[in-house]
Amino acid sequence: MATDEHGLDVVRTWLSDRCGMSFPDHKRDLLRQRLARVLRSFALRDMNSLAQQLKSGNNQDVQLAIMSAASINHTFFFRETEVMEKFIAQAEGALATRNEIRIWSAACSSGDEAYTLAIMLAERFGPSILKRLNILGTDISGPVVERAELGVFHSRQLSSLPPALRTKYFTPTGISQFRISQQIRSCCTFRRMNLTATPYPFNNEFFGVMCRNILYYFDHKDQVQTVNAIYQKVERGGYLMTSVTESVRNLGTKFTPIDASLYQKVVT
Numbered sequence: 001m002a003t004d005e006h007g008l009d010v011v012r013t014w015l016s017d018r019c020g021m022s023f024p025d026h027k028r029d030l031l032r033q034r035l036a037r038v039l040r041s042f043a044l045r046d047m048n049s050l051a052q053q054l055k056s057g058n059n060q061d062v063q064l065a066i067m068s069a070a071s072i073n074h075t076f077f078f079r080e081t082e083v084m085e086k087f088i089a090q091a092e093g094a095l096a097t098r099n100e101i102r103i104w105s106a107a108c109s110s111g112d113e114a115y116t117l118a119i120m121l122a123e124r125f126g127p128s129i130l131k132r133l134n135i136l137g138t139d140i141s142g143p144v145v146e147r148a149e150l151g152v153f154h155s156r157q158l159s160s161l162p163p164a165l166r167t168k169y170f171t172p173t174g175i176s177q178f179r180i181s182q183q184i185r186s187c188c189t190f191r192r193m194n195l196t197a198t199p200y201p202f203n204n205e206f207f208g209v210m211c212r213n214i215l216y217y218f219d220h221k222d223q224v225q226t227v228n229a230i231y232q233k234v235e236r237g238g239y240l241m242t243s244v245t246e247s248v249r250n251l252g253t254k255f256t257p258i259d260a261s262l263y264q265k266v267v268t
């Protein structure tokens with residue numbers, strides 16, 4: 001049994017280092033439950049065998065299954081805001097002056113990422129920017145899209161949000177529940193969509209796309225296909241934001257890297 005505990009710790013550390021997913025001691029049993037189906041699907045005896053697979057480093061199917069089981073819809077407000085800050089700094093002139101700012105949060109989960117960018121833009125440029133801002137969030141999961149549309153969040157999803165912004169942009173509504181303000185809500189729309197079904201059905205291109213904490217669920221072929229399909233829907237001079245842990249440089253993308261997690265569609 002001790003070796004099984006050690007195996008669980010190896011997986012736990014890997015999830016933290018690779019995906020930024022934290023499973024503190026009081027969530028050990030939750031993680032164990034989620035990983036049980038990974039053990040079953042790969043016919044592995046125990047957590048130690050799973051850890052061995054992980055450490056061998058060449059079993060991408062096992063890695064994807066662990067990530068998927070551990071955190072299917074994991075998201076929260078103000079996650080990896082350094083990426084959005086870089087985008088805002090890089091695109092500042094255009095963001096300040098454009099008539100319409102179209103942003104796509106691909107794989108948006110419950111909408112935290114879309115709403116976070118709206119809040120950050122309102123803070124940087126003032127609330128009038130919200131009239132020019134149009135953020136679309138899409139996700140394959142219907143229930144999370146419904147939650148995004150509802151705009152009501154548990155306090156744990158807001159724990160990275162500075163308290164002053166929580167007061168400014170949220171209203172308490174029930175026990176540990178907070179409703180996002182109507183001015184932020186009104187510039188965001190959500191719909192169900194599978195990112196692996198390409199080409200994407202958008203008539204208009206986007207100035208910015210956030211594709212974060214999703215590509216590692218895909219195999220290499222789908223990653224390449226997804227990033228190429230996104231490229232087709234980004235306007236000339238527009239941007240792609242990725243997670244800090246997901247580089248798209250090895251995917252042969254046509255995007256020009258600006259930073260580790262910010263890319264631009266530069267067409268000469």
Ligand SMILES: C[S@@+](CC[C@H](N)C(=O)[O-])C[C@H]1O[C@@H](n2cnc3c(N)ncnc32)[C@H](O)[C@@H]1O
Nearest residue numbers: 072073074075107109139140141194195212213
């Ligand atoms: C870990 S969450 C990331 C949420 C957000 N982008 C963030 O970084 O906080 C991954 C989301 O991807 C969605 N997803 C998984 N496969 C997908 C697919 N093929 N197409 C669209 N969304 C997908 C899941 O439903 C989940 O909500």
